[in-house]
Structure formats: structure tokens, C-alpha cells
Amino acid sequence: xxxxxxxxxxxxxxxxxxxxxxxxxxxxxxxxxxxxxxxxxxxxxxxxxxxxxxxxxxxxxxxxxxxxxxxxxxxxxxxxxxxxxxxxxxxxxxxxxxxxxxxxxxxxxxxxxxxxxxxxxxxxxxxxxxxxxxxxxxxxxxxxxxxxxxxxxxxxxxxxxxxxxxxxxxxxxxxxxxxxxxxxxxxxxxxxxxxxxxxxxxxxxxxxxxxxxxxxxxxxxxxxxxxxxxxxxxxxxxxxxxxxxxxxxxxxxxxxxxxxxxxxxxxxxxxxxxxxxxxxxxxxxxxxxxxxxxxxxxxxxxxxxxxxxxxxxxxxxxxxxxxxxxxxxxxxxxxxxxxxxxxxxxxxxxxxxxxxxxxxxxxxxxxxxxxxxxxxxxxxxxxxxxxxxxxxxxxxxxxxxxxxxxxxxxxxxxxxxxxxxxxxxxxxxxxxxxxxxxxxxxxxxxxxxxxxxxxxxxxxxxxxxxxxxxxxxxxxxxxxxxxxxxxxxxxxxxxxxxxxxxxxxxxxxxxxxxxxxxxxxxxxxxxxxxxxxxxxxxxxxxxxxxxxxxxxxxxxxxxxxxxxxxxxxxxxxxxxxxxxxxxxxxxxxxxxxxxxxxxxxxxxxxxxxx
Ligand code: F6R
Numbered sequence: 001x002x003x004x005x006x007x008x009x010x011x012x013x014x015x016x017x018x019x020x021x022x023x024x025x026x027x028x029x030x031x032x033x034x035x036x037x038x039x040x041x042x043x044x045x046x047x048x049x050x051x052x053x054x055x056x057x058x059x060x061x062x063x064x065x066x067x068x069x070x071x072x073x074x075x076x077x078x079x080x081x082x083x084x085x086x087x088x089x090x091x092x093x094x095x096x097x098x099x100x101x102x103x104x105x106x107x108x109x110x111x112x113x114x115x116x117x118x119x120x121x122x123x124x125x126x127x128x129x130x131x132x133x134x135x136x137x138x139x140x141x142x143x144x145x146x147x148x149x150x151x152x153x154x155x156x157x158x159x160x161x162x163x164x165x166x167x168x169x170x171x172x173x174x175x176x177x178x179x180x181x182x183x184x185x186x187x188x189x190x191x192x193x194x195x196x197x198x199x200x201x202x203x204x205x206x207x208x209x210x211x212x213x214x215x216x217x218x219x220x221x222x223x224x225x226x227x228x229x230x231x232x233x234x235x236x237x238x239x240x241x242x243x244x245x246x247x248x249x250x251x252x253x254x255x256x257x258x259x260x261x262x263x264x265x266x267x268x269x270x271x272x273x274x275x276x277x278x279x280x281x282x283x284x285x286x287x288x289x290x291x292x293x294x295x296x297x298x299x300x301x302x303x304x305x306x307x308x309x310x311x312x313x314x315x316x317x318x319x320x321x322x323x324x325x326x327x328x329x330x331x332x333x334x335x336x337x338x339x340x341x342x343x344x345x346x347x348x349x350x351x352x353x354x355x356x357x358x359x360x361x362x363x364x365x366x367x368x369x370x371x372x373x374x375x376x377x378x379x380x381x382x383x384x385x386x387x388x389x390x391x392x393x394x395x396x397x398x399x400x401x402x403x404x405x406x407x408x409x410x411x412x413x414x415x416x417x418x419x420x421x422x423x424x425x426x427x428x429x430x431x432x433x434x435x436x437x438x439x440x441x442x443x444x445x446x447x448x449x450x451x452x453x454x455x456x457x458x459x460x461x462x463x464x465x466x467x468x469x470x471x472x473x474x475x476x477x478x479x480x481x482x483x484x485x486x487x488x489x490x491x492x493x494x495x496x497x498x499x500x501x502x503x504x505x506x507x508x509x510x511x512x513x514x515x516x517x518x519x520x521x522x523x524x525x526x527x528x529x530x531x532x533x534x535x536x537x538x539x540x541x542x543x544x545x546x547x548x549x550x551x552x553x554x555x556x557x558x559x560x561x562x563x564x565x566x567x568x569x570x571x572x573x574x575x576x577x578x579x580x581x582x583x584x585x586x587x588x589x590x591x592x593x594x595x596x597x598x599x600x601x602x603x604x605x606x607x608x609x610x
Contacts, residue, residue, distance in 0.1 A: 002087075002101045003027055003073035004181065005198055006172050008217050008514045009189020013069035014058070020191070021051060023034040026247050027195070027304025029073035029080035034058075035088035035097035035164060036069040042097045042166045046086035067219070070172060071098035074325040075396060076098035076378035076489050077139035079124030083204040091135020092119045092275040095166055096144070098134060100127040101194055102159035103393070107271040110154065130155060134163060137501040145216050149229060150175045152214070158271055160209075162192065172217040176209040178267070183207045183215055183222055185236060190217045196239060197246040204239045253597045255399035255490065259448060259583050260529065265404045266442040268393040269411040271477050274439065278432035280419045284388055286370070291423045294344045294370070297324040300332050300360045302607065305409060307482040309348050312413035314475050314572060315511035318417050319417050319429050329356035333362075340368050347373045348413075350397055351606040359387055375407050376410050376429035385501035390416065399598045400605045401489045403583050406482060407445075410576050414438065441577070444566040451563050455581055458561045459588035461543055462516050468493050469507070469537070470582075471500040473530055476520030483518060483582035489600050491590035513541035518585065519555065520547050522565065523576035527552040533539040534558045545585070547578045 003024030007016040016035050021032055032054045033046025043063060045248070051073070057261050088097040092114075102589035104110070107126035114132050115121070121128055133154055137147035144165045158178030174181055174192055175490040184191035184199035184206050184390040192215070199206055207224075209215060214234055215224045224232045241250060275282055297316050299309035309326040316324040318588040327337065329347075333356060339345075345364040349357050352375040360383060364371050373386035376394050383389045392408035415438070421429040460466065468487055470480035477499040484497035497506050500519065511517070517537045522529040531554055534544055538558060546559040549567035556562040563581045567574050590597050 002075045002194070003029060003198070004101055004160060004162055004194035005071040006069070006174065006192040006217065007189070008068045008170060008172055009186060009219050011189065013067050014063050016484060017069045017071035018051070018055070018058070019201070020193055021073050023198045023201070024073055024193070024195055024244070024356060025051065026398065027073075027075070028398070029075050031076070031083070031086050032071070032084045032085035034069055034071040035099070036063055036066055036167065037062060037164070037169055037479055038066065040086045040166060042090070042094060042164065044081060044088050044090065044097055045291055046088065048081050048086060050413050056061055068164060068170060068172065070097070070099050070164055077103055077391065077393065081378065084283045085125050087127055087541035089125065089131040090122060091138070093135060095138055095141070096131060096135050096163050098127065098131045098161055098163045100130055100159055100161040103157045103268070103271045104130055104159060104395065105157035106580050107156070116392055119185045130159070130161060138165065144168050144171055145173045145225070146229070148175055149214055151175065151226060152227060160194065160269065170218050172213065174209070175218070177212055181209045183209060183217070183234070185222065186599045188219050190219065190222050190503050192217060195249070195305065196241070197243050200243055200246055202238065205236050206239055207234045207236050219352075253399065253587070255401055255403060255597050258397055258399050258404045259376075259580065259587065262404050262407045262580060263442040263445040263449070265394045265408050265456050266411055266445055267407050268395070270438060271393065274435055275413060278435040280415055280422055280431065280435065282390055282419060285390070285419070288423045290370070291420050293342050294322070296340050297346060298337070298339070298343055299324065299326045299346045299348060299358060300329050302329050302354050302356055304482060304485060305348040305350060305407045307478060307485065308413060309346070310408035310478040310481065311410045311475060311572075311576070312346070312417070313506055314478065315414060320420055320424070320426055322420070327360075329354065329360040333360045339364070339367055341368070343368050343369055344372045347375070347382050347386060347550045348409050349373070349382050350376045350402055352377045352382040353606050354382070355607060358382055358385070367514040372494035374409055375409065378550070395456070399479040400600055400603050401486055403486070406579065407576065411438070414572070434570065437570055437573055441568070441573060444568065445580060447566045448577050451565070451581045452584050454563060455584035456588045457586060458545055458563070459592050461545060461561055462493065462494065462589045463592065465514055466494065467510060467515050468495045469511070469515065470495060470497040471503065471517060471533065472520035472575075473500050473526045474523050475572045476522055476578065479517075479520050479575045479579050482579060483520070485587065486583055487589065489603060490586050490597050491593050491595055492600070493589060493593075500530055502532055503536060508536060508540065511537050511540040514543075516543045516545060518545045518547070518582070520575060520578045520582070521523035521545065521552045521555040522549050522567070522578050524549075524551040525571065527554055531555055531558055545575070547581050549574055
């Protein structure tokens, strides 16, 4: 989810694309670069760190004014945030330079093949491999767009890429497959960007590129074609949004934007990790024999990441029979935990900078315990200090309340449990069937998002509620904790969260008319028990909101409000999907209560103090 910019026209192109990058800064990035033409050569300037570093480089090595440039701000996925890994990248003969968003899944096999043919690589990125594939096609003497089209047929994955060449000087070619790319139409100038805000100072006439299309931008115009080279009509829309709204992709808040990104995040989580035969592979993980040594897992995290860890515990214990404890980092670091030398400590963190989690990690390292990070931000402290790290690939999360990072964390924990089962050949675990369900999950997540307007209506049921319960059994009980955290954070609503079976051991005393209870009831094996718990609440005058599936529809007749999500063969995955309507409920309740949704009072996105 990096930033992309491109310009061709009469203005100073480097200044334009640099300005475009600035307008994409809110997305977060860890390096940036520009490619432009200087005489017969392509000049590439790039630097790790913030745009000020690139600016300093531009001042050191001034570029004579020119009229075509592409630029990129990178949020690392393959390889750390270094100067070498920053985009743009050249092909073998520096005929083309490219920038790229997304992940090329088959980059390793392409790289091996090219290396065998004598290509030399200067970075660890999949992008440089794509540059070499395009360059190899370009060497056949075809136009740039044809080289890009042919190369795209060889690339697997989700990507947006943008290319310039040193010989076809007035042309930018870009291609889109799953990662967003927007074209901007000006008067004798044309632009492109990964996001609309980067276009708005120059034009309000934009077109979002369709999947699997390619565009050629020159000063005179833009042509779009499909991957067979056939022209595709362009649908230009006029954008009225102000820049702030545009940064949120037209959504009112980052929180709702990020909720809506979850189907894509689910796809990104799997990208490059699941092959066509349903085998799971991770780029950097312990060798296979290590998994047979591990006798216990301790998941250590804070807040939402802790709640994701609780979901992981279900799978590690149910599927692998691997004892798993989940600790709050702040408790772990001061709690003198008993740690088996054969245990694995798993640190889950969106930011990778949470002070308590980092301190707990250092404690584990002092005790020589194996550590594994599940982290969103590449180059962050936890990612760097863990023995191994798996990245959640959720893209920058801007809303303080975490939504898509939670989904990504649970997805990765699920993949990890299945990976261990695959390595250990755990009897009874059909990893391929699980993987099929994971692959299909993003489509079901799209269906969950269709509940948005129903959630908006149901939010009225929370008006005046003094308290909201979040309840469930099994994995639904873990999702209930996360759902309650969202409701507290963004709607400032007092909540009580508990396994449903615990209600009559105390919390039930709080139920009275006006109190709302949200039940997750997505496990067909537990639905009868949940119905009994719902009746206990109903008998005391409480309002019931339930999330169920077709297979647990029995809960509907007891509920005042019912949300139905699609079901999978696995109750665990049903519970994960139920987090989406729960997030939507919190969002709409917060809106009704006039809360500052993206920046709730008293909270910060990255908690780098104890
Ligand atoms: C809740 C939320 C926080 C974080 C917690 C850990 O919506 O965002 O509870 O989950 O502060 O942060 P990371 O994951 O960055 O370690």
C-alpha cells in the first residue's frame, strides 16, 4: 500500500511528482524515490526514510527541468526499508525504470530464472524482478506498452506498476492488477497516482483503472487497453471531494475505510503464502525441525493484538493440541512467567513499537526463548528484534481503533497454525480444506460489509443504553472482547464482555431494561447453549442484538435485532467474519454519539511509553 505518482506534461515534472508524494504522506511509508529523464538516461534518486531525505538528495543532485517523472513512497514488503530497496528500480540494462505497489507472488522463481540467464540484482525486492522481466521483453524491440503487457502475463500476484523508458521519452505506461491506480486528465498534461488526493491539485477529472488493464499516458492523452491489447473505454468522473475527504478515499472516516479494506487485506495476507496446490509457505520462518521441538506457545501482545492472540490460542490448542497462553505484555514483563526453554514466544503488534511488547520481547531474548513476531510495520523494532517475523501485509492503518490489522493478525495466526500442522502432518487436520476456506474468506467478508446499512439502523438501539454486554462462546467469546474494545474506544460506551456461560456467575446482575447485549452466535455446535444465555438476558428486560449464520438461525427468534453473516465449514472462521458487523456497529454507534472516531480521546495509535 505504497504511494505512486506520475506526470507527463509541460510543468517541471519532478516538482509535480514530489508534491504528489507529499499528498500521499498520510498513508505512511519508509522510503521514497523518483525517476525522470536526463538526456539519454533515466535518472533515479531514492532514499530510505522520510521525504525530507529525498528532498535533500534532490538539492544535492539537481535535475535539469524535464517533463516526465514517476515517483514512489514505499511501505516495505520484500526487503527492509533501505536506499537499495527503495523504488524506482532499473532493469538489467537500465532501459526502463519502474515503481510498484503490491506483491509479485512468483518473484523468486522469476528471479532465479533471470539470474540463471546472467541478470544481476541490486535489491531484495520483487519490484526489481518485475523491472527485469519488463526489460527482457523490451529488449525484443517492441513498444514499451507491449513489453509491459507481455511481462504482466508472466507476473502472478496483486500489483500496480508504472514504467518509463529512456528511448520512448514522452510516455508513461502503467498496469493494474488488484492494487489501485487512478488516472488524472489535464489540459496537455496527464497524471497518475495510487490515490485520488495526489491528483486533486492538478485535475478533478479522474478515472479509476479497471482490473487487468494497462494505460499509456502522453501529453496528448491517455489510452487504456486490456491484457490482450484491446482498447478499453475510459469512464472519467469529476471529483467534488475536498482533499481531506479524498485522503479517506471518499469515506467519512479512516475507520470505516479500513473496515471496508478488510476483504482486500485478507487477500494480501495470503498473497505469496499459499500456492496453487494449497501448500502454505512463509518467506522467513524457523526450519521444520524447530516446530517439533516446541512444547508451548506464549502469545504476548496488547489491546486488539492481544484479542487476536486469543483467537490464535483456539487454533493452536484445538488443531495442534499445543498448549498456548496469551499474556498482556504489561503483565508478562513484570509477572515473572515460567518459560519452558522449548517454548515459542509470539509477539503480535500492528505498529511493532509498543513499549510493553518490546520490553517483553527483550525479556524473552535474555532468557533465550525463541521469538516470532506477527507485525504490520516492516522495519519496526519488534520486527527487527524477533528471531523471525511474519508480516501481516495489512497496509498502513491510520484510524487509532484497529480494525483491518486485527483481521490480518488472526489470518496470519490461522496460517501459522495450519503451517505447523502441515509441517508436523498433524493427524486429522486437513490443511488444504482450511486453506480453501481461507482463500474464499475475502468474498464472504464482502458479504459481511453489505450489513452496513442494517448495522446503521441497529445502532439506534444503543441510544441511551447505560451499558452494552458483548457475549459469546468459544471463538465468539474472543471476538466479543474485541467488539467490546471497539465500542469503548470509538463510542465511549461502557461495556462488559464475558463468555456467555459466565453471565449467571455475576454479570447478569447488571442487566435491566435499556441495557443492550450483543451476542456472537456463529458456532452451530454451541447455538443451543447461546440461546439459553440469551433467554436469561431477555427475561431481565435487556435488548438483544445477535450475529448469527444460516446454521444458527435459531437465535433469531430470541433476538430483537439479528444480523446474518455467511458461514464457512469452520466455526472459527465464522467468528472471524462476525468481527466485521461488530466493527460496523461500533462505528455507527460512535457516529450517533458524535464521537471523534478516528482519534478517540485519550488514545494514541502507537503506544511507545509504558
Ligand atoms: C485498539 C488498538 C490498541 C492496540 C494496542 C497494541 O483498537 O489499536 O489496543 O491494539 O495498543 O498496539 P500494537 O498492535 O501496535 O502493538
